[in-house]
Amino acid sequence: MCGPRRRPCEDAGVNERHTAVPGDAAHLPALLTFLQDFWSELNLPATEALPFELALEEVFMNVVMHGSHTDRAPLVKVSMTLVGGGVTLTVEDDGPPFDPLSLPAPDVTASLEARRVGGLGVFLVRKVMDSVRYERRDATNLLQMTKNITEVGPAPK
Amino acid sequence: MGNTMFEIRQDDAGQVTMAGRLDATQCDAALKFLNEIAVLRIIDLARLEYIASAGLRVILLAQKRCKAAGGSVRLINVTPAIHDIFHYAGFDQILDITRAAS
Numbered sequence: 714m715c716g717p718r719r720r721p722c723e724d725a726g727v728n729e730r731h732t733a734v735p736g737d738a739a740h741l742p743a744l745l746t747f748l749q750d751f752w753s754e755l756n757l758p759a760t761e762a763l764p765f766e767l768a769l770e771e772v773f774m775n776v777v778m779h780g781s782h783t784d785r786a787p788l789v790k791v792s793m794t795l796v797g798g799g800v801t802l803t804v805e806d807d808g809p810p811f812d813p814l815s816l817p818a819p820d821v822t823a824s825l826e827a828r829r830v831g832g833l834g835v836f837l838v839r840k841v842m843d844s845v846r847y848e849r850r851d852a853t854n855l856l857q858m859t860k861n862i863t864e865v866g867p868a869p870k
Numbered sequence: 871m872g873n874t875m876f877e878i879r880q881d882d883a884g885q886v887t888m889a890g891r892l893d894a895t896q897c898d899a900a901l902k903f904l905n906e907i908a909v910l911r912i913i914d915l916a917r918l919e920y921i922a923s924a925g926l927r928v929i930l931l932a933q934k935r936c937k938a939a940g941g942s943v944r945l946i947n948v949t950p951a952i953h954d955i956f957h958y959a960g961f962d963q964i965l966d967i968t969r970a971a972s
Contacts, residue, residue, distance in 0.1 A: 741895055763951050770922045774894050821960030833959055834923040840958040
């Protein structure tokens with residue numbers, strides 16, 4: 714599907730990139746580079762990247778944390794797809810079942826003294842994305858996040 | 871965007887500057903740097919391009935430490951994108967945040 718503001722339609726699959734890394738914090742920079750490459754190859758506006766970078770970091774670091782209780786680091790597969798005017802980021806891992814959306818929301822109105830130093834990650838992901846969906850599929854956790862971006866490619870003449 | 875490194879430094883007047891990307895891989899170093907500053911007052915974020923929850927944690931811990939010592943941290947020159955993140959996290963309720971001049 715091609716939106717009206719997009720460049721001419723390209724073959725299916727062209728607007729899609731995949732990568733996979735072990736669920737170890739050392740691989741975070743590689744994932745962010747993957748995201749940035751996707752962004753520049755598809756000529757997306759740089760100002761729209763931050764929510765996706767944030768979502769990728771938060772979700773990946775959650776997988777790392779939850780996978781650290783097991784014998785081996787989970788394998789984390791990441792895909793990015795540009796469809797119409799939106800980008801979908803999918804993070805899939807083969808770690809123990811874990812639905813990050815089941816976490817209680819942190820109290821962002823608490824006083825400084827009462828503020829907890831963790832628990833903000835998933836909360837922020839929900840704020841910056843248009844939709845976030847979790848699914849336990851086969852033996853994997855699948856988290857799919859989508860957000861429209863305001864301007865995709867050059868505006869039509 | 872781009873793969874900008876993270877940089878934190880303190881000038882002669884004591885003002886701290888953070889620039890680039892404060893992601894989860896940079897947080898330990900940033901926290902250590904801030905913890906070594908006896909009296910932390912102002913952090914200039916004009917050139918901070920990215921922050922996520924791990925970076926927010928660094929700033930929250932710095933503010934908790936300052937408050938315990940009777941002071942407070944001011945964040946200045948905060949860009950709109952970074953300000954959105956602070957706002958979502960409710961940090962504008964517990965920190966003195968000044969936006970960048972537009």
